[in-house]
Amino acid sequence: MQILSLLIEADFWAATLRLTTPLLLAALGGVFSERAGINNMGLDGAMLMGAFFGYIGALFTQNAFLGFVCAAISGALIMLLLGFMSINVKVNQIVTALGTNMLALGVTSTAFRMIFGNDLAQLTSPGLVPVNFGSLSKIPFLGKVLFGQTPIVYLAIILVPISHYIMYNTHWGLKIRATGEHPKAVDTVGIDVYKVRYVSLIISGILCGLGGAAVTLTGINTFYDNITAGRGFIAVAAVVFGKWSPVGASLATLLFGAGEAFQLRLQGLGFDIPYAYFYMLPYIVTMISLIFFMGPSKGPAATGQPYIKSGSKAKRKKVSRAGLKPEVKS
């Protein structure tokens, strides 16, 4: 009973929103790149970059907002690298993403040590503080949940309808959706497939970077190795779970955010079981919801396949070999 009563506490829901935000931003980023036909397992690396460079940016400028700007740029940069490998060099996108994720881990943890020394005596950066809504925050329950959050939470929430509108009501959104489905058709009406994919990846990188900074700059205001702890992969799962739509993916992240908030609250109750069981919870929630609440679904038809412009003067390249060949969508 005590456990269930957690679910009606305002603190629980406030924590859910806060913990959902990084996932939500990354998942929106995932939607943009996957819709454009890039099988994006690189969200995690971009989040990690954002988490670190957001923290460093905020620390050195002593300004949390500039920290977020640095985070967005760093996320976009690593996605550009992923883009170069999967769009121009045309190698397997999953394996490339493993490479960029490891690069992000290496760059962030090495730079961290180079700046703070190997003993990692570090400083706290400025972070975002909750927006002051005045008397609104005094409304019972809703006040705490909705009107006591940091600005990035509100930005993330606003981005959901904006992304939906862009995706379904603008020419740009149409180009992105078409590119993920049938790049050749897009090419034949005079649209540059590569450009669409690059721009989508940059948007994706910016959103992931912001998501990463939302981990470091909303309270703990510091960094440690691999701080994002695989959140990027949960975001990928949310994109699949949300059937590649901005709204669906966002709702999916809410579920996972709730799982994380729930485990934090459970830890607070002082049960006599190892806390690692609680850590496991969000991952189990993700997995079970994927398996039981939805069947396998088909993403955009051309996701994961490099687009090879036909008839260009360059010798036509064969897409990579044994084991490294493009993912066959299941």
Place this chain on the structure above:
Amino acid sequence: MSEIILEMKGVRKEFPGLVANDNVNLQVKKGEIHVLLGENGAGKSTLMNILYGLYAADGGEVIFKGNVIHDNTPKKAIGMGVGMVHQHFMLIPALTVVENMILGMQEGPNPVINKKEAANKILELGKKFGLKVDPYAKVWQLSVGEQQRVEILKALFRGAELLILDEPTAVLTPQETQELFTLLRGLTKQGLTIIFITHKLNEVMEISDRITILQRGKVVGTVNTKDTNKQDLARMMVGRDVVLSVDKAPANPGAKVLEVKDLEVKNDKNLVAVNKLSFEIRAGEIFGIAGVDGNGQSELVEALTGLRVVESGEVIYNNENVTNKPPRYLIEKGMAHIPEDRHLRGLVLNMSVKENMVLEDFYREPFTVNHFMKFDKIDAYSKELIKEYDIRLSSDDIPVGNLSGGNQQKVVLARMLQRNPNLLIVMHPTRGLDVGAIEFIHKRIIRARDNGSAVLLISTELEEVLTLSDRIGVIYEGQLMGIVNQKDANTNELGLMMAGSHKAS
């Protein structure tokens, strides 16, 4: 009338190991229907892709409406008034007709789509040219004929004055082809110019004003349709006299090999694709199934070969009920299958020719003894097949993906026929191949029949079904519209059946 709208001069295009276009000259007059005629691989599509800006030419120039075009791109070509309907439609199935139409058509800085306005424009254009479509339908819900209309409309929507159609009749019934021809004549009356790519001689004579013939990347000549005939065209196209029929002795049917009873199969969208279908095939005969693509042929073959689940009905093979048996079981019983898409189903492209020769039998003696493969045996076997089936290659160690289409298909054919199958299921055996390879493959299929195999031939090329088969069935929406003997068959009747009317009995 005689104003020249398009001129291509000395166009050259090379692909690795192949000159696709060699000093090609082409002149098209405004308002005419100009046919580009040639075999598969003669360079027709390549030439048009250069005109449309998809390929960059290695040499020569393109002059459209008096302007020399440099650094052509599809965007530029569309902007000048060139439209192209590709052989494989360039429509996005998951999107609606409107969305497909306005893709990349942003005018001015406003990024927001006005779907209603676009839909009205589509309806208006449709009325003007007599092309009826539902703007809000999703493309995957449309029939092939409707999709083609959307493609033509898409080009007109973008202001095309010159419309290129690449093999547009390949996916149509004879009746739909007639409708298309009427439409095209209407378009030329409105001032459009049309380039029509085909390799079918009957159509050429019927639709065109002038014809340019390509052979192995070179122009053989340009003629007025009224000054020529089919035999001359065929000679120019192939470079020698063509035997338009295949030598074939009358069939000598033996025991019943395959019997299909009330077969029902679903497609990937979980809709009924094969609907209560029944037929039988005897040893020593070729049973052909004609029909427009997408009427359940693929699902039928997949069900017969154990690749797709049979919902109801029975497949009796050699007096044994083999419904829903796995592929290997059927293969071991002597069934052979030449699949419709050799890249998807027939070959492992990045493995060597040699390794591809034993895809079915690799685990059996003599190729494998006690789970260890005997590569010397495989090598000898492969060399034997390469010689027997005249497969041209530099070494059987190279990946099979490096071979030409015809030689790849011969690898599949060799593998299947060498097993002396009692049932041979063949789908689109000659799609995309040149005349030489087609003749070879046809002869081998007939030889298999004469050696006592029962053959099921499924093809969308009516000509092919008519020349090879002993009996012909026509499939429409998963049902057989009727079965006729080859000697009683005529194109008109088969065409009506392909469009869904039952055989007049």
Place this chain on the structure above:
Amino acid sequence: MNTQFDYKRIETGLSYLISSLLSIAVALIISSFILLGQGKDPLQAFSLIFQGGIGDMAAFGASLVRACPLMLAALGIAFAFKAGIYNIGAEGQIYLGAMFATWVGILPLGLPKIIHLPLAILTGMAAGASWAFIPAYLKVKKGFNEVIMTILLNYIGVYFVNASVHSYLQEPNGYYPQTSKVLETATLPKLMANSELHAGILLGLIGAVILYVILQKTDFGYQLRCVGSNPEASRTSGMNAKLTLIAAMLVSGAFAGLAGASEVLGYQHLLLENFSPNTGYDAISVALLGRLNPIGVVIAAIFIGVLRTGANTMQIMMGVPVTIVYIIQAIIILCVLAFTNWKLDLSRFFERGAKDANSKLANRS
């Protein structure tokens, strides 16, 4: 065939070797710039890595200890990748393998070593295989993406093992989150005096040879390669693609489990919380660097082992963070991928010879 020189295979091998060396070179050059930016001498850094990793027998022994779990796990990963299934789940499989091997290893069964040790190893392998079976089953039967599933299972597996060493597997009356020591009857023998080098490395070498033979010489390996390259064509020609994928994944998980088991039974001798962080992910880069070829994997694992051990020396001596090897590794992965499409062309050199031989034959007949 018998008379003609089979240069194609050499061509492939040479291409792989050259592009792998090039990748390593690019990675070292880029990391040199990072070091220079920090005012450190890259040559000194690399020579410290070399000395620390391979300078003497003790150092090399330490590197091989490092290489051992990477090698075993990477062999499994390469095997799965060859079959076209992306097993990113070695991390979780290693942890599960280690946990179950430890569990058997600390049980006072009173068995002789010749039974107890293999029993512990096999239990670890079975645990890894079982953990790998979950995503394999979900992919084959339900069509779920194995990459997402294996990654989620990694987190679940690692936390599960950590929870276990905090509870029922914790040493009796112990304070630390660790198990009791594995009994002597279940430990892998040492290979060298004054070094931690244990027999796990031999398991890696034997495993590599076995996998190589399976892949290249047996009907199962042929089928696996076919399924990995074109599952539809394999199915059409009568192979059971689903079963092949599951089998490949089970082998893959068993090798990851073996990696975990050998790490505990050969080196650590008890199970700690987070006992081997990131080994499963590092093993993916080893598999790629080894070009998914078992023999290549052995070489790549030893290389990464040397790099890792040497980097520790470098950190101690120069203060360069050891995490720089992540950057080196990541750049190597990306370069190896970028060079995938590149191929050495020896045909001009050899084909002329072949033609001469052919024309001689023609003249004779």
